Amino acid sequence: EVQLLESGGGLVQPGGSLRLSCAASGFTFSSYAMSWVRQAPGKGLGWVSSVSGSGGSTYYADSVRGRFTISRDNSKNTLLLQMNSLRAEDTAVYYCAAAASLTDAFDIWGQGTMVTVSS
Amino acid sequence: DIQMTQSPSTLSASVGDRVTITCRASQSISRWLAWYQQKPGKAPKVLIYEASTLETGVPSRFSGSGSGTEFTLTISSLQPDDFATYYCQQYNSYLYTFGQGTKLEIK
Numbered sequence: 001e002v003q004l005l006e007s008g009g010g011l012v013q014p015g016g017s018l019r020l021s022c023a024a025s026g027f028t029f030s031s032y033a034m035s036w037v038r039q040a041p042g043k044g045l046g047w048v049s050s051v052s053g054s055g056g057s058t059y060y061a062d063s064v065r066g067r068f069t070i071s072r073d074n075s076k077n078t079l080l081l082q083m084n085s086l087r088a089e090d091t092a093v094y095y096c097a098a099a100a101s102l103t104d105a106f107d108i109w110g111q112g113t114m115v116t117v118s119s
Numbered sequence: 120d121i122q123m124t125q126s127p128s129t130l131s132a133s134v135g136d137r138v139t140i141t142c143r144a145s146q147s148i149s150r151w152l153a154w155y156q157q158k159p160g161k162a163p164k165v166l167i168y169e170a171s172t173l174e175t176g177v178p179s180r181f182s183g184s185g186s187g188t189e190f191t192l193t194i195s196s197l198q199p200d201d202f203a204t205y206y207c208q209q210y211n212s213y214l215y216t217f218g219q220g221t222k223l224e225i226k
Contacts (some may be wrong), residue, residue, distance in 0.1 A: 105153035
């Protein structure tokens with residue numbers, strides 16, 4: 001079964017750090033570009049970051065560039081998002097998503113993990 | 120960055136109705152557009168990619184059209200399972216953007 005399973009969410013204070021993980025199964029992970037998409041409570045979807053299948057190319061939304069780092073470990077079929085200098089506006093459900101390439105729609109999604117930034 | 124504008128933000132309709140949602144891009148994205156359906160508490164699900172290609176398993180009552188800067192998602196005959204929020208997304212550039220969403224409600 002094709003599956004993405006996020007973990008690592010939780011409550012963190014402003015200025016703190018958190019690392020999200022996304023475990024992939026059921027497909028050839030290294031052949032897929034991977035992305036993080038977030039959704040603040042009651043709001044729409046917002047793209048956060050993407051990485052190519054090899055991990056050699058990364059892209060970030062302006063709102064997180066310099067604070068978040070996306071990476072992947074193809075030997076472990078795992079996608080990571082290191083989030084530093086967290087702000088209240090980063091509070092959201094974070095989804096990982098897979099696409100056949102960086103120029104394809106996101107056709108596999110995880111169930112999401114909640115990140116709450118609050119004192 | 121490419122901005123995506125959806126309309127309407129909310130749409131009230133009845134089972135059996137034909138409905139259309141529009142998505143406009145701030146610059147040409149050729150046909151690099153996808154439509155997603157999201158239900159409360161669930162992850163989005165891709166319905167259509169490359170503007171008009173139906174994802175495997177998606178009912179044929181869903182269709183997409185358009186190119187350049189204007190796109191539409193049409194549901195030919197609404198079913199109870201279709202009441203959800205719909206998002207467009209451009210993937211012409213690696214700085215992907217989503218529309219703000221259209222909530223389809225039961226009239």
